[in-house]
Amino acid sequence: VVSLLEGGLLRSSSTFPYFFLVALEAGSPLRALLLLAFFPIVWILTHILQCRDADIRLYAFVTFAGLHDAAVRCVARAVLPKAFLDDVHRGVHRVFATCDRRYVVTSLPRVMVESFAKSFLETEHVLGSELHVTRGGWYTGLVRGIPRGRERYRAVKELNSPDIGIGSDSFAELCKKAYIVGDHDGDGEQAKISAPPLIFHDGRLVHRPTPLWALTILLWLPFAIPLAITRILLGICLPKRVALPVEHLLGVSVRVRGRLPPRIFQPSQRGVLFVLSHRTLLDPVFISFVMGQAVAAVTYSLSRVSELFSPIRTARLTRCKDRDARSMTRLLAQGHLAVCPEGTTCRQPCLLRFSALFAELTDTIVPVSLATTMPVFHGTSARGWKCLDFLFFFMNPAVRYEMEFLEQLPPDQTCGGGGRSSHDVANHVQRLIADAMGYQCTTLTRKDKYRALAGNDGIVT
Incomplete structure (x- = not known):
């Protein structure tokens, strides 16, 4: 089977969102802004003046000129798959997936x-356009071999007459069966591609940036940055029991379920170990706000800037088991402690493998789903x-945290009281949190995430 990508496997025929993501993630916000400014010009050239390849050539030049091949390939691997998957046509993909040999144009x-x-x-x-690259791996922005019209016909002809062609009338002469996708055939549908599932993805934008959405984001930025700074300063300066209601007035809502552990009133009182599913670096901060008192946190990849602005006490993990255990034990002796045993965040409804160290430190463990x-x-x-993670979080018009405090682990399900191994306890806590959230447990780790998205092991120096 051979299928056209845009307007075939993808419901939309617009190429702008994907160029915009590359310009923003591999380039800069200024480059993305320039690409958005070119959109009206490209629309006039392609829709009114009928300049067939003007969109690809102009978008490619603005997006790629001066970028390095390594940066572009990283974005193509880490950011673009989520944008493509959000627009895959269910019916077309169903036909496409039934064939053994598959080609995309x-x-x-x-x-x-x-x-x-x-x-x-x-x-x-994949039969696509080719970009000119210098010997040093830098893109010039020039394009050759755009597979449209006769170019597409010749490219498909070299595939030895596929049985099925999808998305273009030029496939009719070359394939035994040809399907044309109507303008509204895929409205309201989204494919569920099962193999392999998308677990890790990167990029700052939540939604696929259509021209209108990109313009909306641009118009929101002058309000977003002052709003974010205000939210951050209030969270730092106000008492913890007051900060949450004030933040709620500014669009930061928190929904809490379950029974909270008792507050600590004596400095010598040993605290509870909160075991959290990891959504953002602010997870322990919101636990502290909900508890109405300081809750310390142990972190691995927190930047110096985020550490400086943190309203709660933080301690860095070193990946040295004995040293980290001593540090966490000392914090527990002084009060409540929050730990995220996944070691990194995951955006999809999945939980990464839990590190077992927390289970060896105390039997007073309260799982919390976030x-x-x-x-x-x-x-x-x-x-x-x-270092900008917390700023982008608070730049959203409205954000919502949902947390559920699960029951404290019974003594017979801990290492000290029940004689269980730390790995058994960690796996049990992972399943409890996953069941509460309707998430899937995985054995993936921080190293797997960073190898998939950044091409490294996620080691912080």
Whole structure:
């Protein structure tokens, strides 16, 4: 089977969102703004003046000129698959997936599509535009071989007459069966591609940036940054029992279920160990706000800037088991402690493998499930500047935290009281939190995430 990507496997024929994501993530906000400014010009050239390849050539030049191949391939691997999957046509994909040999034809540069097509659509080959690259790996922004019209016909002809062609009338002469996707055939549908599932993805934008949505974000920014700064300063300066109601007035809502552990009133009183599912770096902060008193947190990849602005006490983990255990034990002796045993955040409804160290420290363990809703910006990043994570989180017009305090582990399900191994306890707590959230347990780790998204092991120096 051979299928056209845009307007075939994808419900929309617009290429703007994917160029915009590359311009923003591999380039800069200024480059993305320039691309958005070119949109009206491209629309006039392609829809009124009928300049067939003007959109690809102009978008590619603005997006790629001066970018390095490594940065673009990283974005194509970490950011673009989520945008493509959000627009996959269910009916077309159902037909496409039934065939053993699959080919995709696209006018987009092949470097943008190949990782997604081979990993999630399991295609054998991608026929796309080619970008000119210097010997040093830098893009010039020039495009050649855009597969449209006769170019598309010749490219498909070399595939030895596929049985099925989808998305273009030029496939009719070359394939035994040809399907044309109507303008509204995929409205309201989204494909559920099962193999392999998307677990890790990166990028700051929550939704696929159509031109209108990109313009909306641009118009929101002058309000978003002052709002975020105000929210951050109030969270730092106000007492913890007062901060939450004030933040609620500014669009930060928190929904709490379950029974909270008792507050600590004596400095010598040993605290509770909160074991959290990890959604953002602010998870322990909101636990502290809900408890109405200081809750310390142990972190691994917290930036110096985030650490400086943190309204709660934080301690860095070193990946040295004995040293980390001593540090966490000392914090528990002084009060409540929050730990995220996944070691990193995950945006999908999955829980990564839990580190077992927490189970060896205390038997007073309270699992807490956390979920967040962010409408515009993601408050996490694997590739970007992590020091801006909290700023992007608070730049959303409204954010929502949902947390459920589960029952404290019974003594017979802990290491000390029940004689269980730390790994058994960690796996049990992971299942409890996953069941409460309706999430899936996985054995994936922080290293798996960073290898998939950033090409490294996520080691912080």
